[in-house]
Amino acid sequence: MGVLVQQLLNVAQLGAVYALIALGYSMVYGIIRLINFAHGDIFMLGGFLGLLIGVHLAWLPVYVMMPLAMVLTALAGVLVERVAYRRLRDANRMSVVITTLGVGIFLENLVRLAVGPETRQIRSGLPTGSVTWLQGHLGVYVTWDKVLIILVSLTLMAVLWLIVNRTLVGTAMRAVADAKDVVPLMGVNLNLIIAGTFAIGSALAAAGGIFYGQAYALDPYMGIDLGWKAFIAAVIGGIGSIEGAVLGSFLLAGVEVTTVAYLSSNLKNGIAFGLLILLLLVWPWGIMGKPAMRKV
Amino acid sequence: MGRARFWMVCAAALAASLLLQLAVDGGVLPDLLNPYYLHLLTVIGMNIILVASLNLLNGYLGEFALGHAGFMAVGAYTAALLATKVLPPAADLPPVVGPFCVLVVTLGGAMAAAALVGWLVGLLTFKTVGDYLAIITLGFNMIIVNAIQNLDFVGGPRGFTGIPKNTTFFAVAVCAVLTLAILRNLIQSSFGRVWVSIRENAIAAELMGVAVNRAKNMAFTVAAAFAGLAGGLWAQNQQFITPRSFDYIKTTEILVMLYLGGMASLSGSILGVVAYTVLMEVLRNLLSAFAPQLAEWRMLISPLILILIMLTRRYGLMGNREWSWLRPGRSA
Numbered sequence: 001m002g003v004l005v006q007q008l009l010n011v012a013q014l015g016a017v018y019a020l021i022a023l024g025y026s027m028v029y030g031i032i033r034l035i036n037f038a039h040g041d042i043f044m045l046g047g048f049l050g051l052l053i054g055v056h057l058a059w060l061p062v063y064v065m066m067p068l069a070m071v072l073t074a075l076a077g078v079l080v081e082r083v084a085y086r087r088l089r090d091a092n093r094m095s096v097v098i099t100t101l102g103v104g105i106f107l108e109n110l111v112r113l114a115v116g117p118e119t120r121q122i123r124s125g126l127p128t129g130s131v132t133w134l135q136g137h138l139g140v141y142v143t144w145d146k147v148l149i150i151l152v153s154l155t156l157m158a159v160l161w162l163i164v165n166r167t168l169v170g171t172a173m174r175a176v177a178d179a180k181d182v183v184p185l186m187g188v189n190l191n192l193i194i195a196g197t198f199a200i201g202s203a204l205a206a207a208g209g210i211f212y213g214q215a216y217a218l219d220p221y222m223g224i225d226l227g228w229k230a231f232i233a234a235v236i237g238g239i240g241s242i243e244g245a246v247l248g249s250f251l252l253a254g255v256e257v258t259t260v261a262y263l264s265s266n267l268k269n270g271i272a273f274g275l276l277i278l279l280l281l282v283w284p285w286g287i288m289g290k291p292a293m294r295k296v
Numbered sequence: 297m298g299r300a301r302f303w304m305v306c307a308a309a310l311a312a313s314l315l316l317q318l319a320v321d322g323g324v325l326p327d328l329l330n331p332y333y334l335h336l337l338t339v340i341g342m343n344i345i346l347v348a349s350l351n352l353l354n355g356y357l358g359e360f361a362l363g364h365a366g367f368m369a370v371g372a373y374t375a376a377l378l379a380t381k382v383l384p385p386a387a388d389l390p391p392v393v394g395p396f397c398v399l400v401v402t403l404g405g406a407m408a409a410a411a412l413v414g415w416l417v418g419l420l421t422f423k424t425v426g427d428y429l430a431i432i433t434l435g436f437n438m439i440i441v442n443a444i445q446n447l448d449f450v451g452g453p454r455g456f457t458g459i460p461k462n463t464t465f466f467a468v469a470v471c472a473v474l475t476l477a478i479l480r481n482l483i484q485s486s487f488g489r490v491w492v493s494i495r496e497n498a499i500a501a502e503l504m505g506v507a508v509n510r511a512k513n514m515a516f517t518v519a520a521a522f523a524g525l526a527g528g529l530w531a532q533n534q535q536f537i538t539p540r541s542f543d544y545i546k547t548t549e550i551l552v553m554l555y556l557g558g559m560a561s562l563s564g565s566i567l568g569v570v571a572y573t574v575l576m577e578v579l580r581n582l583l584s585a586f587a588p589q590l591a592e593w594r595m596l597i598s599p600l601i602l603i604l605i606m607l608t609r610r611y612g613l614m615g616n617r618e619w620s621w622l623r624p625g626r627s628a
Binding site for chain 1: 354420423424428430431432434435436438439441442443445446453544545548551552555556559592593595596598599600602603606607610611612
């Protein structure tokens with residue numbers, strides 16, 4: 001029982017980080033049908049911005065440091081969209097994809113040159129020690145930061161859901177996703193909505209990066225690996241769907257944690273991808289995705 | 297007209313590469329014709345095979361395949377196994393003929409193994425298109441790399457060492473020219489027209505009686521076979537391979553060269569590989585000559601140049617166009 005709860009919490013923690021990245025992929029894809037391969041590197045950048053703020057502005061409390069890093073990363077995401085992607089908005093998809101790959105390589109090397117290639121860990125600033133209530137009732141040793149990471153991530157996802165489904169901006173986003181060419185005729189500023197999508201996606205990725213840096217470690221090239229994984233999670237859930245991105249992330253984390261716990265950590269990627277491919281062969285559009293219309 | 301000129305260019309390229317190989321081996325003009333430049337040309341040749349074969353899938357068939365390095369890995373490990381464990385060392389064989397036979401057997405095995413894997417991947421993925429196909433091919437790339445990491449008799453994660461150096465620049469040049477010739481003729485043939493018709497409108501193609509799944513699978517098999525060829529050449533040129541060198545970072549690099557050159561253009565594939573490789577080397581040399589402390593910044597400048605090219609020439613250098621000598625007799 002205790003082991004099971006422990007593993008479930010591991011799944012929740014890893015899944016929360018994946019979900020924070022996957023949401024950015026899914027939102028951008030849902031709105032402008034662009035797979036932003038640089039998004040994994042935005043996540044890495046967010047983690048390092050958190051690290052730098054933590055090191056140089058150590059007097060800032062943790063609940064100021066994280067929003068600050070999120071705002072800075074959101075600005076970076078908007079800047080990337082403005083400089084590199086906006087002019088390619090109606091180009092063919094392949095040249096946009098290559099641009100996103102280029103932006104990704106650029107960000108990786110920028111961070112590596114600025115911070116150095118070694119792996120770093122973010123000083124968490126969160127209360128340490130275990131949650132005694134859980135230890136008393138379930139007999140599991142759970143650190144506070146793990147619980148906080150899961151709770152804050154879930155809160156952020158709930159806020160995103162509220163923004164998309166309950167506000168005017170969210171309505172505009174969904175409208176753009178539905179009919180990009182018609183919405184500007186209704187007086188909606190398309191550039192503003194797309195920039196907003198990039199900002200929200202990047203801010204969530206920054207939160208994921210900081211959590212990842214606290215729980216595991218940061219290195220300039222981690223964005224490729226985690227970015228691909230989050231992208232896969234988004235596709236599994238049905239890319240373009242917010243609920244799907246979260247579901248896919250927890251599913252991927254579950255498969256990974258199970259493989260590491262009961263088989264071998266060497267087989268982690270292989271088994272995770274094998275199962276996920278099987279899943280996609282059953283649900284070709286992802287679990288929550290809508291089947292693409294076949295136009296005749 | 298175009299056909300005769302194509303074969304003339306091919307013959308000239310082969311003659312030039314043979315001369316270059318002999319000149320470097322003989323030590324003529326060591327300043328100008330040195331092994332470093334020859335190594336660069338070898339890498340360019342192998343990358344042309346990779347990029348041109350991926351162009352078949354991404355450019356002509358119009359599918360978004362992302363697992364090319366996986367097929368390359370299958371070819372590289374097959375060739376390495378054949379060369380070290382199965383075949384006798386080339387030194388025990390008669391000169392010239394012996395190494396040639398070794399090369400033919402290893403590369404043939406590499407192509408066959410990769411083609412088989414490509415056929416299987418094609419068989420499993422025909423249900424999906426677009427971004428889902430991308431994810432499945434990427435997944436296969438990761439599964440192949442992960443499987444190799446867990447196979448101890450090929451070195452596992454430590455890599456495969458002690459592969460004999462059976463490849464020369466000339467062998468790579470011959471393979472690259474052969475690849476281009478075969479791909480060019482395939483694309484002009486009825487197969488090529490079927491692939492382009494699927495890219496333009498799969499449903500219309502189906503209504504015209506095209507067996508879409510079979511045609512797609514054929515393209516996957518051919519592209520994988522050539523990726524395997526490049527892998528076999530790579531293994532026997534580097535003499536050391538690790539699973540990590542075939543993961544999605546390699547796929548990304550192949551994609552960068554492909555898109556830089558332009559989709560659905562064999563000339564673009566050649567140009568993209570040459571431009572990218574030369575750009576990286578020139579940047580390395582320039583920076584280390586003028587400011588050694590800035591040599592690291594090369595990695596920052598090259599993606600910027602890539603983004604600039606994409607912003608100013610969004611179809612790549614040669615998208616959908618061909619040099620006249622590579623162009624088919626009638627427009628395809």
